[in-house]
Amino acid sequence: MRPTKFWNTKAMYRLLSLVFALLLFFYVSYQRLGSTRVSEKEVADSSLINNKSLTLKVPLTLNFDSNKYYVSGYPEKVKVQVTGPNALVTALENTRNFEIYADLSELGPGTHKVKLKTSGFNKELSVALAPETIKVKIATKKTAKFPIQVRYDSGQIAKDHVAGDPLMSQQTVEITGAKSDVDRVESVVANLNLPTNIREAYSRTVLLQALDKKGTPLNVSLSPETVKVNLPISEATATKEVKLELTKENNGVPGKTYTLSTETKTVTLRGTRSALSRIKTFAVPVSVAGVNSSTTKTVELSPNKSGIAAVSPATIQVMITVSETEENSGTKAIDSNETEALQRSSSSEKATSSSASSTAKSSSEVQNETENSRVSSTEQSTESTESLSSSVTDEAN
Template sequence: MNKWRKFADSKAFYLILSLIVTIWIYLSVSSPRMGNTRSSSEANNVAVSNKKATINMNLQVNVDSERYFVTGYPKQVAIKIEGPAALVTATKNTQNFTIYIDLRNLSVGKHRVAIKQDGLNRDLKYTIKPRYVDLDIEPRAERTYPIQASYNAHRIAPDYQVGNVVLNPQVVQVVGARSEIQRISQIVARANLPKAANKTYQQEVLLQAVDEQGHTLSVLLTPQTANLKIPISLPTKTVPVKFVQKGDSSKTYSFSSAVQKVQIAARKEVLNQIDELELPVDVSKLGDKKSVIIKITDLNSDIIEAKPKKLKVNLKDETDQNVANNGG
């Protein structure tokens, strides 16, 4: 016991104790720090994880549009961005910035201007392509023009004819550079007819401003489309009808109908040969029928269409009357 007390009071004891405490403090402090170092390193890796993306953006033009009209610039440009992955993804999804050219301090004429951006996060690097655009600033002009229908007549089926073409609307408002407006020859609603078109064409078609050579001009049209209707049909003719008895029967009939005239559609040479339409009525299998229904196009294959298509023909047996007349 005395030896222990003597050792505890010695300088060696305190040196050993100090060494133990120092080692304990080092271990207790360095272990969490090592863990923190790893966590911090991982966090830094995440933070500096970069990403690239390319976004196609509409190009905004800042100009006095009441006085000037600008041509020659692209409608869209590409911007390549690079930076923290989360920020790049968010920017690409929201596109909460603008790409623009500022022409407000420029005069009429040709210019090369830089494309700029506004609203892009400062932590992002970016490159805009193209960096510059060549454009032309001209005085603005505005006029109203009638719309002209255009179609290829060679695409109309043989023997068919075109009726009165209908356009809705019939006029268009044109805005553009004064020089382009002055070159306008007409505003065209061009129909894309199928080959051998044999029925009415009706479509919403794009309008185009063209010069005397048929070249499309760079102007703004309001509206941009028109409803175009081109009636396509065979020639028609209205003629009286005459019913003629056909087939073997011991009876003689007279025929009548509430319809005295019909409109027929056929080739022009066919119509030229018809002044009265003879319609045969087959009496060979009438029995006791008092009327029959006949279809005009079934009786004459040269007739493509007829209005009305079918006729009700009333039958009257004239046999006894004819015998009496012959006997008298």
């Protein structure tokens, strides 16, 4: 067979096809093997290199008996830094299924330093807290209710305008805290900041504050923390003349009685018609603190009720008359009565002694008379016996 004829046969084509198929198979297999080795190496490297660090601020949880104790002085949130595999850190960030807490269940009243604890973190994650320890103050818990007072600067209100009674979304507030702090609460106020020269009603949501006698805010919890206040403001056009009343304010000197008087009998009020219709008299407090003797004071008059813009006159003269109390003035009479009683008692004792002496003397006399009677009776009996004996003798003779 000629060579040229062999290359043109079907057997030759089949052989060549088989060779090329084998070559293509080995090439593809080699490429896949190389690619698999590279992927495995990349995965291994990424598991070692692709770590992620995350910093979060999370709420701090306290474990304690909230019905019995009140805890203060701790931070509301704690900074936590988490480092670890990318997938774990990402999952932690999305779920937030972990907790930072302080266990106070075994602690009593007082100030304590406590180490924070964690839960819900994967073991492959590294966790760092800031701070790691906290200082807390544990005290006996107390809850009380207080009325809410609205405070505002009436000087911000436009001339010839006055504010009415403030309307609030809530009249009382519940205070919870350490018993020592709750006992010091004097008032709960809502400070309403009015704009300058205001002429119409003003409404705002105001933060509440619990204050002591000196006006210092106290570290207690309020529920609710805010209140909505609506302050009506109207034009003051009406006037009314009312009777003036003086009232004693503060305690005076012990043992003194105070009488207040003034030549001003009435005052004129200017305000809204609705406010004036509710007022019958105008009370003026006069302080008598430290007043030892009668004196005259100048007392300033100012609006003391909502809806009243002005009072006329602005000042009055008040006479304070000081006198001794009835208890002190009656001390001498009581003493003289006691002296008379003592004298009467002494005279009575003497009369009793004399009466007893007379009684004793009478008894002695009675006793002597009895003895004399007995002697006389005995003598008479003896004489009778002798007489009888003599008579018998004579008869015998």
